[in-house]
Amino acid sequence: MIEFMFKLDETSDEALYMQLYRHIRDEIVLGHIAANVKLPSIRRLSAHLGVSRxxxxxxxxxxxAEGYVRSKPRSGLFAAKLDTAGFSAEQRLGLKSRAVTASGTDSASAPAALPSPKRAYHASQREEVLYDFGYGSVDVAxxxxxxxxxxxxxxxxxxxxxxxxxxxxxxxxxLRAEIAVYLRQMRGVHCLPEQIVVGAGTYHSLDLLFQLLQEDVTCMAAEEAVNDGVKALFExxxxxxxxxxxESDGVRVEQLYSCAAQAVYVTPSHQFPYGMTMSAGKRIKLLQWATEQNAYIVENDxxxxxxxxxRPIPSLQSFDEEGRVIYVGTFSRSLTPSFRLSYLVLPLPLLERFRERKHSYDQLASPIFQMTLQMFMQTGDFERHMRKMRSVYHKKRDVLLSALRQAFPEHVDIIGADSGLHVLLRVQSRMSETELVEAASREGVAVYPISAYMLAAQMAEKGQHEASTVLLGFGGLSESDIRSGVGRLAQAWQAIRIT
Structure with missing residues (x-):
């Protein structure tokens, strides 16, 4: 069973069913959907895409009717076996740019641009915390x-x-072959297994990437707030x-033209930590900038x-026709951080540089874990696990939002709740970020300051509202602990002077 990640254009003159038909047909012809693979049911695919059946x-x-799929009674539809053998890896890469897109246009003639020592993400084992709202935890149960x-x-x-x-x-x-299939189906990423480099965690992958970029990049632009580990790598x-x-829909792209950067680091699908999704318009502008300036975009998904x-938001890389986006992914959220498995999808020039050993990189990801994950994906267990975890985290997110709204019926704003495993809570209070965190800590609740993620040291530039904003992760807490933790948080902040 597979899932699809692509763009349906409801403003197009072409009917939705034709867009869907063309996409699935092309995936089968190009071999991205292998013969005998079962297609999702009508009910499941319509729910996944947010359209009617x-x-x-x-x-x-x-x-x-055209023979691209075959039907098995009481089993469903399966991709038919087509004779598309004989294409090399390079030819298949070239086919991508000539394939018919979901909007029914030839992409070769379409416009190029479619759209501190103390950890800042979870409490240490030495800290006495009853309820840890750190974003670095997942549901290990x-x-x-x-x-x-x-x-x-x-x-x-x-x-x-x-x-x-x-x-x-x-x-x-x-494993790289399984990752390539997964990325195409779930995140819309166009790549071959040959372009993937497996790493031992996101920072390991980024360390390699920054080594490969040193020849070309002296100035790296980045969102003004980034993961603290990424900040350390920049330094x-x-x-x-x-x-x-x-801004509310992502970075201010215009600033790129005045800073002379040769690369930019972004988290477009779910900005960390603020939680916004980069708009289609800004994605277009960002890709145009990269093409015009011969620059790279580092997409941390x-x-x-x-x-x-x-609907699911496709990756920025899925819009890229010029090889300017470097895609960074991890299994830390979908599986567990302890396996230390991540990956890069490198454009061909950087892949060549990697193979020429223009780096001091060594493979630190365990071959045993890699093969275990490969079999976990190959058997369909990973897909089933992901469906389960989406449901689990969706319920936890809903419990958190309900508890916050009940505990704080006014004077707070919840930010970035549409995706991911954390939200921001902006408190309309005269208390500072530090005072909010310390008051919560006295009640046994760990929430986290967002100032730790700012590239610019002057939090005052973000204004008083930003200074009273904290991060709450929910992935590692049970539903009952989320409710209890928010209850204690309300007690901790009951003496807050609301402005």
Whole structure:
């Protein structure tokens, strides 16, 4: 069973069912949907895309009539076997730019631009915290340990003794093949397994990337608030780092033209920590800037799989036709941070630079974990796990919002709740960010300051409202702990002077 990630254009003159038909047909022809793979049911695909069942049913009928899919009674529709052998990897890469897009236009002739020592993300084991709203935790109780253990045991059989040695520098080929399929179906990313480099966590991957970029980049622009580990990497590589102001729909792209940056770091699907999604208009402008300036866009899609309202948001890389976007992904949110598995999708020039060993990178991701994950994905267990976790986190998000609204019926704003595993709580109070955090801590509740993520040191520039904003992650708490933690938070802040 697969899922689809692509763009439906409701403003197009072409019917929705034809857009859907063309997309699935092209994926089958190009081999991105393998023969005998089951397509989602009409009900499930219509719910996933946020459309009625009629367009999906019509598209499936057309595919069936033309022989691109076949029907099995009481089982569903399956991709037909087509004779498309003989294409090299380079030819398949070229085919991407010539394939018919979901809007029914030839993309080759379409416009190029479619649209501190103390951790800042969870409490340490030495801290006495009853309810930790750190964003770095996930729901470990929902992880399928028994399935993972069985697969890992298979990796430890004598026939797989090679996994006890150093692994492939680029990552195990079988895992990279599974990641490529996953990214195309779930995030709309266009890539081949040859373009993927597996890493041991996001910072390991970014460290490699920044080594590869050193020849071209002296000035790196970035969103004015970024993950604290990313800040540390910027300092380590001594890039001239230029903060870009954040607006309600993403970075102010105009500032890029005045800062002479050769690359920009963004989190477009769910900005960290503020939570906004970059608008289509700004994505177009950002890609235009990268093309005009021959610059790179570093897209960190750290939790793009978890969205709770509207249609899934495709990756920025899915809009890129010029090879300017470098995609960074991780399994820390979808699985668990302890496995330390991440990946880069490199444009071809950077891939060539990697293969020429213009870096000091070594493969630190365990080959055993890599093969276990590959089998976990290949058997369909990963897809089932992701469906479960979307539901789990959706419920937790709803519980958190309900508890916050009940505890704070006025004088607070909840920001960035449509996706991801954290929200921001802006308190209309004369208390500072530090005072809010300390008051919560005295009640055994850990919430987190957003000033730790600012590239610019002057929080005053963000205004008084920003100074009274804290971060609450919910992934690692149970629903009952979320309610209890918010209750204690209300007690901690009951003496707040509301302005």
């Amino acid at each position: 009629s367009p999906v049913a019509l598209a499936y009928e057309q595919l069936l 929902s992880f399928p340990l028994a399935k993972w253990r069985r697969l890992m045991n298979r990796c430890l059989q004598p026939a797989n003794s090679r996994l006890l040695l150093y692994g492939d520098l680029q990552g195990e080929p079988e 380590q590589f001594r890039f001239d780092c230029q903060p870009l102001q954040l 750290y939790d793009g799989e978890f969205r709770y309202s509207g």
